[in-house]
Structure formats: C-alpha cells, structure tokens
Amino acid sequence: MKKAALALGILAASTSAAWAQSSVQLYGIMDVGLRATSNANAGSSKYQVVPGGMSQSRLGINVTEDLGGGLKAIANLEHRLNSDTGTVAAADFWRQSWVGIQSSDFGRITLGRQYNILFDIYTSTYASFKYSPYIEAYKPEIGLSMGARQDNMVKYLFETGPVRGEIQVSAGEGNSQNKSVGGLLRYAEGAFSLGGAALQVTDTLGKKVKGFTAGGAYTDGPLYVNLSWATNKFDAGGLLGTAYTAGLLGTVLNTAANDVKKRDMVSAGFTYQFTPQWNLGAHYWYAQQTHYSAALANTKSKGHYFAVVADYAFSKRTDAYVELDYTKHKGAVAFANGETSRTGTMVGLRHRF
Template sequence: MKKAAMALGLLAASIGSAWAQSSVQLYGIVDVGVRMTSNASAGSSKKLVVPGGMSQSRLGVNVSEDLGDGMKALVNLEHRLNSDNGTQAANDFWRQSWVGIQSADFGRITLGRQYNILFDIYTSTYASFKYSPYIEAYKPEIGLSMGARQDNMVKYLVEKGPLRGEIQVSAGEGNSQNKSYGGLLRYAEGEFAAGGAFLTVEDTLGKKVRGYTAGAAWTSGPLYLNASWASNKFDQGGLLGAAYTSGLLGNVFNAAANDVKKRDMYSFGATYQMTAQLNLGGHYWLAEQTHYSAALANTKSKGHYFAVVADYAFSKRTDVYLEMDYTKQNGAVRFSNNADRRAGAILGLRHRF
C-alpha cells in the first residue's frame, strides 16, 4: 500500500508539473462609441451607436504550452462581435483560428485562418497611431490589405536580432478564392522601424490581385511619426475585384465591380503623448485609383482622408476617446448617395482585458 501511495503521489506531482507548463489566456476588447456622420443619406446626418470606434470588440483565447528545449505549442481562437447589440460581426465565427509550433532557434510556423502579411507589416511596423494601430470605424489603410486575413494558411516567421522575415502560403482548395503567397521583411532597432511586404491572391479563374506595401516609423520620447505606401493591382475580369475594391470605408471610394486597374495609397501621421494619460494623434491618407473601362481610362480618381484622435487613459485597460474625420473624393468615385465629401466624429469608451 505504501508503494502504491508513493507511486500515485509521484504521478500526481508529474501531472501537476506538466500542467504548470501550459497556459490558457482569455482576452478581449469591448469598445462602444457614438458616431455622427454628415451627408450620410440625401444630405442629412446620421447618429449611430457603433460596435467599436477605435477597436472592433472581440473575445479570444491564447494557448501556450512549453514543450522543452526552447519549443512551444501555440493556439489562437478569436471571435469578433458587435458590442452594440451582441450579434456576430461576420459570417465566420472565428476570425482567427490557428495552431503552431515556435522554436527559439528556428522561428515559428502556424497553420489555419490568420492575418495576412500585409496586415502584419502594417500593424507591427508603421501603424497609423501609436496607441491603436488604426481607427476601426475609419480605416482607409486597411482597404488595401486584401481582406486582412486568409483561410487555409501556412505562415512561417523567423526573427534574428533586429530583422524579421515572414512568408505565407494559402491553399485555394478547389472552389476557394483565397489561394495566396507572399513575403515580409522588417527591421526594427531602437527608435526606428521599417519594412515592406508583397502578397498575391489568385481566384479560381487564375486571375490575380497583387498587393505591395512599404513604410517606416520613428519614435523619440513622446513623439511617434510614420509614413507608408501601399498598392493593389488587379487583373481584368477577376472574381476578387468586387471584394477587394468594394470601398476603403464601406462604400467610400467605390467603383464599378472589377473596373479598378490599380489603387495606390500614401499616408503620413503623428502621435504625441501629452501626459501619461493623454495621447493626441493625426493622420492623412491619399488614395489614387485608375480604371479599366474605356470611358475612364484617362481618369485618375482620388480620395483624401484625414482623422484626428484624442485618447485619455483612465487606467492601463480603460480609455475614452474623441475622434474626428473628414473625407473628400473626386474623379469617378462617390459615396453611395452621390456625395463627394463627408465628415464624422466618434465619442467612445474602450476596455481591454
């Protein structure tokens, strides 16, 4: 009996030790704002409670297991939700769902639905705002990230000193429009970070959309500056044109489906931390677009976007923000109500856990 009790004790201790090497973290963001938009419909303004002014509300699970010898197993599941009414934010319940292995020597490989490398380089290297990568309710730059995520992806990341490299491949799997491949290179040392990425996505007709981006950011004390360029090129007659050119802000800067030939965006921004609690930021984006149709072959449509944000942190987890934005466009694109300019403002509250 004593030997049996000792064996059971050793087994329990070993199980406890194994469990101690694993961690499961529940995380999330709840963000709700009140937004006013001018020229929303027939020249009238609109007031809405929006499910995320600075950040889309989400609930996620991170899993990490220490495998020994500098290796870890990783899992991420992340659900996006509409915090204003509790409904699902997209058709896919899990906006991210991947599993991976990370080695201290050889990098990290992950498999599943993930952020693509255009989104990765932007948010990690030259995000529009220091305290929040972009404004969820006003994010023209994300319109050039070619969907931001891809299904059925295998992604490999390796980091050595200040250099980070990343590649992705997504299987089309028959009738999927998400066959992709691309690469990323990033340098970050001290106050300076710079990088670039390219991504190609192919549809079932063999038509391609090609995305490119490059940029840099510099931080000096309370000041953060950033600049970037991005471009999307579309094969004529492809099936992805309508999805990737549906607008930079919903129906903003739209054009007839599959008529966009090329779209470029240049952006510049700054954030300044006035106090330990107060951050001020501003950003300008310029988008230029060319067309396939003969009637618009010599037309270059343009969109001008400008936003300023004041963010006050009550704590490390809870902040209140005031955002104001202005959009003006010309050429062959208009808002859905045929207006060519629009202003907006958001007053919101956000909590991270």
C-alpha cells in the first residue's frame, strides 16, 4: 500500500510539473463609443452607441506550452463581440482559431483561421496610429487588406535579426472564398521600419483578387510618422468585389463601389505623444478606383478620407478618446443613400485586460 501511495505521489508531482510549463492567458478589449454621423439617413445625421470606436471589443485565449529544446506549442482563440448589445459581431464566432509550433531556431508555423499577411505587415510595420493600429469605426486602409483574415490557413513566420518574413497558404476546399497564397518581408531596426506584402485570393468561380502593399514608419522620441501604398486588382466577374468593398469604411456604399477593376490607396499620418497621458494622431488616405461596366469604363472614382484622434490614457490599460473624421467621394462611388460626403465625430472609452 505504501509503495502504491508513493507511486501515485510521484505521478501527481510529475503531472503538476508538466502542467507548470503550460500557460493559458485570458485577454480582451472592451471599447464603447458614442458616434454622430452626418448625411447618414437621407441627408440627416445618425447617432449611435458603437461597439468599438478605436478597437473592436473582443475576448481571447492564448495558450503556450514549453516543449523543451527551444520548442513551444501555441494556440489562440479570439471572439469578437458587440459591446453595446452583447451580441456576436460576425457570423464566425471565433475570428481567430489556430494552433502551432514555435522554434527558437526555425521560426513558427500556425494552422487555422488567422490574420493574413496584408493585415500583418500593416499593423506591425506602418500602422496609422502609434497607440492603436487603426480606428475600428473608420478604417479605409483595412478595406484593402482583402478580408484581413483567411480560413484554412497554414502560415510560416521566421525572423533573423531585424528581418521578418511570412508565407501563407489557404486551402479553398472547393467551397471557400478564401483560397490564398502570399508572403511578406519586413525590416525593422532602430527608428525605422519598412516592408511589403503580396497576396492572391481566389473565389469559388476561380476569379482572383491580387493585393500588394508597401510602406514604412519612423519613430523619434514622441513623434511617429508613417507612409504607405496599397492596391487591389480584381478579375472581371468575381465574387469578392462586394465583400472587400464592404470593409472599406465599415458602412454601405452604392453598387458602383462594388464594380471594381482596380483600387489604389496612398496614406500618410503621424502620432505625437505630448505627455505620458496625451497622444494626438492624424491620418489622410487617398483612393482611386476603376470599373469594369461599360457605363463606367472611362470613370475614375476617387475618395478622400481624413481622421484626427486625441487619446488620454488614465493608465496602461484604460484610455478615453475623441475622434473626428471626414469622407469625400468623387466619380461613381458614393454612399448607399447617394450622399458623397460625410463627417463623423466620436467619443469613447476603452479598457484592455
């Protein structure tokens, strides 16, 4: 009996030691904003409580297990929610769901639903704002990231010194709009970071969308400046024009906006940290779009987008923000109600945990 008890004690101790090498981290963001938008309802203003002004509210789980020899097992589940109503933010409950292996020598490989390489290069290298990569309620640049995520993905990441590279491949599986292949290259050292990425996504009709982006950023003490370029090229008759246009501003545009042959965007901005609490950021985006339909073949639609944000940090985890944005469309593209210009104002509170 004593031997059995001793054996069970040793087993329990070894099991506890094994679990001690694993970690499960719960994280999230709760962000709620009060937003007013002009020319939203047949020319009148619209007032909303939005479930994410600077960041979309989320709840996630990170898992890490030390396998020894420089190897780690990693996994992530992330759910996006509407903090104003408590409802699901998208049809896919888990906006990220992946598992992988990370090696200190050979890099990292992850499998599942993940951010794509266009989103990765933008947020890691030349994000619009230093303290928040983009404005969740107003994000023209994310509209050119071709969905920001892909299903059924295998992604490989490697780093050596200041250089990072990523390759992604997503299986179409016959009924997915997210068959993809692409890669990125990034260089970051000292005050400078620069890089670029290319991605091709194929829909269920075999039609392709090709995306490219490049840019850089410079940080000097409290000052952060960035410059970037992006383009999307669409095959005629594809199914992804509507899906990728919908992400341009997070709002409904007219049917001409979905008739897209090629869309280009250049953007530039800065963030300045006046004090440990106060940040001020401004960004400008300029977009051009050509069309396939015969009626619009000679039309070049244009978009001007501008935003400024003042952010006050109560602590490392809690901040308040005030934001102002302006949109002006020319050519065939307009908002769904026919308006070509719109102003938005927003104030909100965000907490990270």
